[in-house]
Amino acid sequence: MPNFQNEFPLDQKLCYLNHAAVAPWPSRTALAISSFAQENNSHGATNYLQWLKVETTLRQQLKTLLHAVSTDEIALQKNTSEGLSAIAYGINWKQGDSIVITDQEFPSNRIVWESLANKGVRVITATLNNNNPEASIINACDASTRLVSISSVQYGTGIRVDLKKIGTHCNQQGILFCIDAIQSLGAVPMDVQDIGCDFVVADAHKWMLGPEGIAVFYIKASALDQLSLNQFGWHMIENPGNYDTSHWDVASNAKRFECGSPNMVGIHGFSASLSLLLEVGLSNIEKMLSAKIDLLLTLLQDKPGITILSPTDPARRAGIVTFQTDKIESQALYQQLMKQNVICAYRGGGVRLSPHFYTPDEVLINAVKLIP
Incomplete structure (x- = not known):
């Protein structure tokens, strides 16, 4: 398997979680x-x-x-x-x-x-x-x-x-x-x-x-x-x-x-x-992406007041997790996260996060920490 992490030299200040909108290009x-x-x-x-x-x-x-x-x-x-x-x-x-x-x-x-x-x-x-x-x-x-x-x-x-x-x-x-x-x-x-x-x-x-x-x-x-x-x-x-x-x-x-x-x-x-x-192989990509979504769901569900709008069953999901919180309206939360360099989207009545297979775990952890 290629060393794909070298393909994504994203700005370290960003938590890029918006592949369901527009993805960054690999270096190649x-x-x-x-x-x-x-x-x-x-x-x-x-x-x-x-x-x-x-x-x-x-x-x-x-x-x-x-x-x-x-x-x-x-x-x-x-x-x-x-x-x-x-x-x-x-x-x-x-x-x-x-x-x-x-x-x-x-x-x-x-x-x-x-x-x-x-x-x-x-x-x-x-x-x-x-x-x-x-x-x-x-x-x-x-x-x-x-x-x-x-x-x-x-x-x-x-x-x-x-x-x-x-x-x-x-x-x-x-x-x-x-x-x-x-x-x-x-x-x-x-x-x-x-x-x-x-x-x-x-x-x-x-x-x-x-x-x-x-x-x-x-x-x-x-x-x-x-x-x-x-x-x-x-x-x-x-x-x-x-x-x-x-x-x-x-x-x-x-x-x-x-x-x-x-x-x-x-x-x-x-x-x-x-x-x-x-x-990398699509089967490998699916497994790695599923692991990212597992982690993201765990992190979100550990925060009080979070409601997951997306399916949690692995057979019913791909790379999208949309959620709401009772602490702040979703549109306002989206704007707040974007200002804090969490690149996401407001979709489906909530904030949509969409990592890909290469997304570092630290990006998911750091992004969720910024959610009230």
Whole structure:
């Protein structure tokens, strides 16, 4: 296992607990991006063919991370919202169709589906506030359900659902299954073949430790032709480098969702970050992160007046712990902690803390000491 602590030379004054928002880059990622910028500054695109090799490597890394069948199922997008929009406006909806989401979704995984109301599509919301959230999601489905779209881990409470149970139901009923994996990919393992999902979308900049402005969009091969295209350009065709022909065909793989020039800066950074995650191993990362959450929960529960809003069962959580205290209102506590260099967020009605696998225990201890 690599000595990953050297990858995160964070300012010692900070308690950085905000990976569920924007993660710090590993040193290798900062180096990859700065080296790319320096190369561009001195040589322009002289080595463009080498840049394309990095892009090929990134697609292979994402295939490995997701356990996809092929890199043909991997597209690169700007962000999660772009991928979700490609799905929402690619499906041939019929009046009366419905989509099932949950009552804890980030706006990206709600607004895009609500925008389909003018096509006669209904959004049905399942509650996660019970002991069997998978049953709530499954029971919300009926004969009108065309798509289930849920977050693998919810951004506010951090609740984690059993994706395979939902995938099994969707496959049995002929329902498309979409996962917003931004709060889990890079924190816990994901196997799209085992889950049986059709789509996965996630930005790089949270648990995958990459830059903003680049995301992965997984489309199961059998679902590829179920989405019509709404963006067109030189890059989403077969043989995109052949500029001398007027004939063109849509790319036969997921690249059909990449209409224009690639984000080469983002590609270099994303690939560097994934190289670290894959070297450490997602199973190891999950175990180390779970130990951090165990410690954080113990520290919080030892303080009088603390209410944990997140699941404490390891099977129901990933890297998010959200809490309240009866000593100070949560918004005020968030602002107070930020002023004391505890980098966190106000989400889900409380203060959200989100360490990663590399976060030193002292950071957790010092942060909790600052809570009244």
